[in-house]
Amino acid sequence: MLKIKRHLIFGSVFLLGAMALGYFSGKSFMSMHIDDHIFPSSGLTENKMLSEYFPKLKKTPGDTPVFIFQGEQPGRNILILGGAHPNEPAGTIAAILLVENIHVQAGKVIIIPWANHSGFTHNDPQEGSPQRFSIRTQDGQRWFKYGSRLTNPIHQWPDPTVYINPSGQKLAGTECRNLNRSYPGRRNGNLTEKIAFGIMEVLISENIDLALDLHEAAPEYPVINAIVFHESSAEIASIAFMELQLSNLEFRLEASPPNLRGLSHREWGDFAKVKAVLLETANVSHGRLKGKPSASLITEGRDKNYVKADKLGRLFVPFKEEGIPLKLRVARHLASIEALISALQEEDPTKIFAIHGLPSMERVKIEGIGQFLAPPK
Amino acid sequence: MKKTHFSIFMLFLAFILLITDPLSPKEFPQFKQPVLITSAGQSAEVQLASVLAKRAGLNYSLSKTATSRDLADVKTIALVIGTSLKGLGAAGLDMSQENERVSSLIKATQQFNIPILCLHLGGEQRRGTLSDQMIKTVLPFAQHVIVVKSGNKDGLFTEICNTHSIPLIEVERAADALEPLKNAFL
Amino acid sequence: MSEPLILLAMVAIFAFLAMALKLPIGVSLVFSALAGAILGGEGLALRHLVEGSFGYFDTILIIVCAMIFMKILQASGLLDTITSLLLKTFYRRKFSLLLSVMVIIMFPGMITGSSTCAVLSTGALVAPVLMKLGLPKAKTAAFIAMGGILGMLAPPVNILVMIMGGGVDMPYVGLTIPLLIIVVPLAIIISLWLGYKDIQILDQKHMQTILPLSYAKDYGFRHFLPLIVVFVLMAIQSLPFNIIPDIGIPAIFLLGSLVGLFCGRSFNFFKVTQAAIQEAMPILCILAGVGMFIQIMTLTGGRGWTIVSFLSLPPVFLYLGIAVSMPLFGAVSAYGSASILGVPFILALISKNAIFTSAALSAIAGLGDLMPPTALAGIFAAQVVEENNYFKVLRFCIVPALFLLAMGLGVLLLTPLLDKIL
Numbered sequence: 001m002l003k004i005k006r007h008l009i010f011g012s013v014f015l016l017g018a019m020a021l022g023y024f025s026g027k028s029f030m031s032m033h034i035d036d037h038i039f040p041s042s043g044l045t046e047n048k049m050l051s052e053y054f055p056k057l058k059k060t061p062g063d064t065p066v067f068i069f070q071g072e073q074p075g076r077n078i079l080i081l082g083g084a085h086p087n088e089p090a091g092t093i094a095a096i097l098l099v100e101n102i103h104v105q106a107g108k109v110i111i112i113p114w115a116n117h118s119g120f121t122h123n124d125p126q127e128g129s130p131q132r133f134s135i136r137t138q139d140g141q142r143w144f145k146y147g148s149r150l151t152n153p154i155h156q157w158p159d160p161t162v163y164i165n166p167s168g169q170k171l172a173g174t175e176c177r178n179l180n181r182s183y184p185g186r187r188n189g190n191l192t193e194k195i196a197f198g199i200m201e202v203l204i205s206e207n208i209d210l211a212l213d214l215h216e217a218a219p220e221y222p223v224i225n226a227i228v229f230h231e232s233s234a235e236i237a238s239i240a241f242m243e244l245q246l247s248n249l250e251f252r253l254e255a256s257p258p259n260l261r262g263l264s265h266r267e268w269g270d271f272a273k274v275k276a277v278l279l280e281t282a283n284v285s286h287g288r289l290k291g292k293p294s295a296s297l298i299t300e301g302r303d304k305n306y307v308k309a310d311k312l313g314r315l316f317v318p319f320k321e322e323g324i325p326l327k328l329r330v331a332r333h334l335a336s337i338e339a340l341i342s343a344l345q346e347e348d349p350t351k352i353f354a355i356h357g358l359p360s361m362e363r364v365k366i367e368g369i370g371q372f373l374a375p376p377k
Numbered sequence: 378m379k380k381t382h383f384s385i386f387m388l389f390l391a392f393i394l395l396i397t398d399p400l401s402p403k404e405f406p407q408f409k410q411p412v413l414i415t416s417a418g419q420s421a422e423v424q425l426a427s428v429l430a431k432r433a434g435l436n437y438s439l440s441k442t443a444t445s446r447d448l449a450d451v452k453t454i455a456l457v458i459g460t461s462l463k464g465l466g467a468a469g470l471d472m473s474q475e476n477e478r479v480s481s482l483i484k485a486t487q488q489f490n491i492p493i494l495c496l497h498l499g500g501e502q503r504r505g506t507l508s509d510q511m512i513k514t515v516l517p518f519a520q521h522v523i524v525v526k527s528g529n530k531d532g533l534f535t536e537i538c539n540t541h542s543i544p545l546i547e548v549e550r551a552a553d554a555l556e557p558l559k560n561a562f563l
Numbered sequence: 564m565s566e567p568l569i570l571l572a573m574v575a576i577f578a579f580l581a582m583a584l585k586l587p588i589g590v591s592l593v594f595s596a597l598a599g600a601i602l603g604g605e606g607l608a609l610r611h612l613v614e615g616s617f618g619y620f621d622t623i624l625i626i627v628c629a630m631i632f633m634k635i636l637q638a639s640g641l642l643d644t645i646t647s648l649l650l651k652t653f654y655r656r657k658f659s660l661l662l663s664v665m666v667i668i669m670f671p672g673m674i675t676g677s678s679t680c681a682v683l684s685t686g687a688l689v690a691p692v693l694m695k696l697g698l699p700k701a702k703t704a705a706f707i708a709m710g711g712i713l714g715m716l717a718p719p720v721n722i723l724v725m726i727m728g729g730g731v732d733m734p735y736v737g738l739t740i741p742l743l744i745i746v747v748p749l750a751i752i753i754s755l756w757l758g759y760k761d762i763q764i765l766d767q768k769h770m771q772t773i774l775p776l777s778y779a780k781d782y783g784f785r786h787f788l789p790l791i792v793v794f795v796l797m798a799i800q801s802l803p804f805n806i807i808p809d810i811g812i813p814a815i816f817l818l819g820s821l822v823g824l825f826c827g828r829s830f831n832f833f834k835v836t837q838a839a840i841q842e843a844m845p846i847l848c849i850l851a852g853v854g855m856f857i858q859i860m861t862l863t864g865g866r867g868w869t870i871v872s873f874l875s876l877p878p879v880f881l882y883l884g885i886a887v888s889m890p891l892f893g894a895v896s897a898y899g900s901a902s903i904l905g906v907p908f909i910l911a912l913i914s915k916n917a918i919f920t921s922a923a924l925s926a927i928a929g930l931g932d933l934m935p936p937t938a939l940a941g942i943f944a945a946q947v948v949e950e951n952n953y954f955k956v957l958r959f960c961i962v963p964a965l966f967l968l969a970m971g972l973g974v975l976l977l978t979p980l981l982d983k984i985l
Contacts (some may be wrong), residue, residue, distance in 0.1 A: 021609055021612070021613060023762070024609050025609045025612070025614075026615040027384065027607070027609045028610040029610065029613075029614075097523070123614060123655075124613050125615055125616075125617045125618035125854065125858065126614075126615050126618040126854060126857045126858045126861060126899075127858075127861060128611060128615075128858055128859070128862030128863075130859035131610075153620075153720055158621065158624075158757075158810075158811035158814070159621065159811070160674070160800060160809035160811065161674075161676060161720060161722070161809070161811075161812060162676075162720055162722075162725070162800065169734055169735075170725075170735045170736075171729065172722055172725030172726050172727060172728075172729050172735075172736065173722070175725075175729060188819075203683075220906075220907060221730075221731070222731070222910070223463070223911070229421070229424075232422075234424040234427075235424070235427070235428060235431075236644050237421075237424070238421075238424040238425045238427070238428040239428055241425065241551070242425065242428070242550070242551050242552035243552075245550040245551055245552055246550065246552055250500070250502070252502055253420075253421040253425065253499075254461070254463050254464075255420055255424070255461075255463065255467050256461050256462055257464075257466045257467040258467055258469075259466055259467070259469070259734055259736070260466070260734055261734075263475075264682075288867075288870055288903060288906060289867050289870050289871050289874070289907065290867045291864040291867045292564065292566065292603075292862070292864035292867075293861065293862060293870070303867075305864075305867045305870075305871045307870065308871055309871055309874060310874065312874060312875055314874050314907070314910070314911060316502075318403065335733055337454045349833055353826060457691070471916075471982075472982075473982075
């Protein structure tokens with residue numbers, strides 16, 4: 001009798017403890033389901049949702065805002081994608097910076113800052129990532145979510161053992177939640193494939209000429225500080241590369257391998273016939289060698305483990321004590337975007353494109369990102 | 378008399394300078410067009426060379442995986458050196474197949490007396506075991522070499538070019554290779 | 564407190580709780596993780612503890628469902644039937660018995676890329692056969708555990724290579740031959756090493772005396788349906804095209820279990836599932852604990868410090884570092900080892916053929932499934948033969964594990980040569 005009573009007490013205490021743990025951690029997890037704010041510039045002409053291009057995404061966690069900046073004159077159409085991997089913040093922040101600053105006179109710019117919207121609602125287990133990081137604007141701090149590389153399993157589950165993506169490539173099962181392995185998407189596929197399909201619909205229906213996918217990579221990964229181009233954009237990528245070298249920015253020029261399927265730089269070019277380019281900067285916060293993960297690791301980008309790894313010759317990008325801060329990574333993305341746009345113009349000057357308000361690399365590097373972000377309201 | 382001596386001395390000096398000036402473009406070999414641009418190692422810099430050739434106004438064609446069959450009417454081969462595993466994968470080649478292709482291409486150029494202009498535009502980032510292997514194999518057959526300076530930090534290009542008396546030009550950045558490229562086809 | 568010190572403190576607290584206070588391993592892991600969070604200045608870090616444990620959510624589900632499936636095979640009499648069939652077929656031929664049993668164990672691992680699946684499905688089927696033919700309990704468990712690991716490594720599905728490939732953008736193509744080069748010789752050597760001496764050749768009379776009751780005649784084809792359902796569904800998933808939607812391994816095992824309800828001896832489903840969960844509980848608890856431990860280890864900088872320390876080894880010792888760290892880190896699970904260490908190592912060996920390098924590294928990482936406390940292959944193999952002390956099993960795994968390690972390192976060192984030959 002006593003034994004049963006003891007079991008009962010232990011069981012109840014255990015259950016209550018588990019409920020408390022569930023409540024407090026659950027509250028923290030749920031907070032990730034609230035979107036950050038974006039304050040578009042007055043140049044915004046239309047604010048759509050991805051589901052307007054692909055209705056099957058409506059009311060799903062994969063639906064995401066699409067910001068359209070239509071110039072008065074027709075011209076080149078450009079798509080800029082951030083947040084395909086929500087743990088690569090330079091891409092997302094560069095895209096948000098553009099939404100909050102640009103005005104297009106001729107041509108059209110479409111920006112999707114949270115491409116994998118679901119990926120922004122959770123963090124990768126066992127990575128110890130912070131949920132958010134902040135950037136100081138002229139009037140207060142703006143907070144941004146730091147998500148996961150993959151779609152939230154709450155939204156898409158279970159993973160298959162082996163994922164065969166829409167292009168027939170065999171990948172580890174978890175990759176079925178990786179947007180940048182799911183192109184060109186599937187109309188009736190899983191959520192991630194539907195997002196990919198929706199983005200393909202944007203590329204096709206908006207007659208996009210140049211599409212840029214903004215990413216980050218860990219410094220130990222060989223494709224870093226890179227311009228990865230589909231063969232149809234070989235020339236503009238090369239021109240931009242040389243242009244960036246003149247601004248003392250070193251990049252790696254990498255051709256998109258035709259046998260590595262499902263990635264934006266491959267399938268956008270093959271299926272939507274657009275000039276597809278993927279850009280990578282160096283981010284320590286999702287590297288495997290990182291020290292203590294924190295919000296400042298994301299924004300300041302300083303890490304002594306990486307300094308050591310650099311000395312050991314294990315990295316593909318120089319990494320010194322001063323680190324690689326977010327403002328530098330965002331500035332690199334902005335410089336690359338500018339260089340690619342001007343290369344596009346050089347390739348065919350008959351089609352016009354005019355934009356202003358694009359924050360320059362130098363200014364972002366010196367004044368910081370916050371100078372170009374609207375204050376929180 | 379003194380004046381004549383001085384003039385003779387000056388003329389002699391000018392002559393010496395003319396034949397020894399390492400930067401005189403006259404000393405560099407001149408190449409003829411059309412030029413075939415191809416890769417040795419399948420790095421993406423072959424695309425850079427193609428853009429540079431376009432900007433230099435050259436009559437060129439680009440074939441990343443050119444073989445001896447592509448040499449008809451070609452007057453110069455521009456070999457862009459740099460090994461990229463990604464690039465090799467993209468071309469559906471492995472390292473040994475690429476080595477074989479490049480070696481047989483070089484053999485054919487020697488057979489048809491087609492001069493080789495080598496470019497290494499990837500700088501320091503495009504060095505390393507695989508690229509170095511390619512550099513050592515290909516460079517001795519070049520008539521002229523243009524290299525981005527950071528790629529020659531350890532003097533590998535200088536050493537091979539000195540051994541085989543090949544004129545070498547170092548440029549700061551890939552874009553700076555435009556002038557020497559133009560000059561090579563004057 | 565510096566990063567290595569926090570890590571050291573976490574390990575010390577874990578050892579104290581598990582050894583001195585004799586708390587269950589899983590619980591000790593949870594408390595050492597909690598202590599690590601506090602020492603690292605992260606407070607209780609509740610969100611991190613829960614998030615970390617979810618790293619093994621899918622593995623936990625697979626284990627629960629596979630355990631239920633195994634118990635149902637036992638309860639329905641199918642296990643006895645299969646044992647009887649295998650005994651009748653192989654009792655006179657030692658060599659072919661060992662090899663076929665090895666292939667049978669490996670099969671589910673080959674198509675799911677999971678050693679646990681192999682151990683808990685076909686491992687459970689062949690264990691009685693091996694024991695009845697004279698293989699000691701612990702050796703039988705070692706045989707099954709090694710079979711599970713080899714199955715996990717063998718083509719067509721090697722998740723470890725896929726994880727590493729994902730980290731370096733290497734498509735999962737062209738791996739069949741390199742993986743077969745590693746697995747086939749080992750499957751032969753290991754099965755003979757573990758079994759040849761002990762397995763007895765029987766005469767028919769003797770065999771008849773140990774033959775368990777077969778229910779094949781009573782229930783006919785229907786009797787085998789649970790196994791057929793599971794294997795067919797698994798095999799379909801590994802085809803290069805989608806015929807039916809992938810329901811995941813846990814659901815496949817559950818479906819097999821439900822079918823098992825109607826295909827043999829009658830039994831109480833709830834009692835059987837309860838027993839299954841009870842048996843699986845310690846390892847489930849360990850997995851959740853390891854997940855928390857790793858998350859806090861990462862959060863306090865210990866993980867990064869560990870990886871950089873291994874990468875700091877001079878080039879001569881790099882291979883030694885691989886040989887030691889990958890199986891050790893496998894205590895977290897072989898998948899974890901492949902992701903956390905496999906990717907940096909593959910990058911450190913970038914000048915070599917990535918296909919051979921990743922195949923070889925996967926072999927070494929696979930050993931992680933023998934490493935306590937998780938030992939996903941070993942502990943379940945011990946459970947299958949009802950051996951309570953895993954270390955007795957581990958003792959017999961040491962030599963086969965060294966074979967596997969030697970093979971992995973050999974392929975790694977000979978990569979340039981293999982690259983040329985093939």
